[in-house]
Amino acid sequence: MTDSEARFTALMHRLGERHFRVTPQRVALLRLLAASEGHPSAADLYERLRAEFPTTSLATVYKTLTLLGELGEVLELGFSHDDNRYDGHRPYPHPHLICMRCHRIVDAQLPAGRDLEREVAQSSGFTIAGHRLDFYGLCPDCQHETENAESQTTKEETQ
Amino acid sequence: MTDSEARFTALMHRLGERHFRVTPQRVALLRLLAASEGHPSAADLYERLRAEFPTTSLATVYKTLTLLGELGEVLELGFSHDDNRYDGHRPYPHPHLICMRCHRIVDAQLPAGRDLEREVAQSSGFTIAGHRLDFYGLCPDCQHETENAESQTTKEETQ
DNA sequence: GTGCTTGCAAACAGTTTGCAGATAG
DNA sequence: CTATCTGCAAACTGTTTGCAAGCAC
Numbered sequence: 281m282t283d284s285e286a287r288f289t290a291l292m293h294r295l296g297e298r299h300f301r302v303t304p305q306r307v308a309l310l311r312l313l314a315a316s317e318g319h320p321s322a323a324d325l326y327e328r329l330r331a332e333f334p335t336t337s338l339a340t341v342y343k344t345l346t347l348l349g350e351l352g353e354v355l356e357l358g359f360s361h362d363d364n365r366y367d368g369h370r371p372y373p374h375p376h377l378i379c380m381r382c383h384r385i386v387d388a389q390l391p392a393g394r395d396l397e398r399e400v401a402q403s404s405g406f407t408i409a410g411h412r413l414d415f416y417g418l419c420p421d422c423q424h425e426t427e428n429a430e431s432q433t434t435k436e437e438t439q
Numbered sequence: 440m441t442d443s444e445a446r447f448t449a450l451m452h453r454l455g456e457r458h459f460r461v462t463p464q465r466v467a468l469l470r471l472l473a474a475s476e477g478h479p480s481a482a483d484l485y486e487r488l489r490a491e492f493p494t495t496s497l498a499t500v501y502k503t504l505t506l507l508g509e510l511g512e513v514l515e516l517g518f519s520h521d522d523n524r525y526d527g528h529r530p531y532p533h534p535h536l537i538c539m540r541c542h543r544i545v546d547a548q549l550p551a552g553r554d555l556e557r558e559v560a561q562s563s564g565f566t567i568a569g570h571r572l573d574f575y576g577l578c579p580d581c582q583h584e585t586e587n588a589e590s591q592t593t594k595e596e597t598q
Numbered sequence: 599g600t601g602c603t604t605g606c607a608a609a610c611a612g613t614t615t616g617c618a619g620a621t622a623g
Numbered sequence: 624c625t626a627t628c629t630g631c632a633a634a635c636t637g638t639t640t641g642c643a644a645g646c647a648c
């Protein structure tokens with residue numbers, strides 16, 4: 281059994297396990313995901329899916345990818361031009377902590393930052409121009425809020 | 440002289456140094472950036488700018504932010520829902536190498552990964568649910584291409 | 599005076615939503 | 624049989640572009 285087949289089976293199993301419907305479109309997308317080596321975009325997947333299902337739609341691809349993401353079976357990598365934030369104080373890469381509830385963004389203190397860029401450059405052959413390290417979670421305030429109600433506070437000015 | 444004033448002066452100096460025009464709108468935006476503690480969005484900045492310049496436009500804010508980014512004086516943090524990529528093989532955070540020229544994305548090998556999430560959780564009080572570590576640069580192929588022509592190759596299927 | 603900059607409006611691109619019809623279980 | 628899923632089209636959101644008028648130098 282190849283890697284890809286095993287991964288496909290695992291994904292299928294996860295769908296059934298949670299009692300989500302196993303439609304032909306989903307099966308095909310799962311197979312694509314299991315087989316694809318790289319990091320395809322939704323449009324890439326849609327394009328390949330159309331070979332098999334000429335009438336399928338991008339919306340379905342998105343819905344399925346979102347579902348799989350919620351199941352923890354797909355990692356979504358977002359790139360930008362939506363909801364950008366700007367830092368005019370430290371215009372060089374530094375780690376951020378992002379609260380998933382109030383959207384506050386604070387700079388993270390990372391003890392003894394090794395020179396990650398150089399290490400990665402050496403092992404990969406890339407020339408590294410910059411990087412990005414963000415942590416997602418709940419800030420101390422929102423941890424408390426979450427224990428209580430669902431009052432959806434947003435710390436406007438803290439960003 | 441406060442931190443904010445010093446930063447403002449530095450930004451102003453940088454503009455003049457490169458012979459970009461010092462317009463009142465730019466001065467106001469620079470002052471905002473130097474004074475703002477957090478990570479404002481373009482809309483945040485626009486909103487505050489309008490107090491001073493009721494006719495100013497978001498487009499101008501974007502243009503100035505982009506300019507400052509190119510000058511290396513502003514760090515742009517992009518969040519997502521545009522050009523997303525999906526990984527159905529390793530649905531947990533792992534570092535990526537992203538080629539800025541051909542947009543290829545490969546998984547990075549990071550020697551002896553420390554447990555960054557735990558370290559950051561301890562120093563910040565956040566509960567960490569995940570993270571993201573991406574390196575931006577030129578892949579080996581594109582380093583060579585760049586030495587030669589400007590033929591804008593795109594490695595479609597490699598992603 | 600020259601040409602960079604502004605600000606409006608329209609264009610863009612990827613993603614999301616609403617909904618009627620189809621279908622898996 | 625019923626609730627979920629599909630697929631179309633329209634809506635959304637943040638960002639970018641084109642262009643005429645304005646202004647820094």
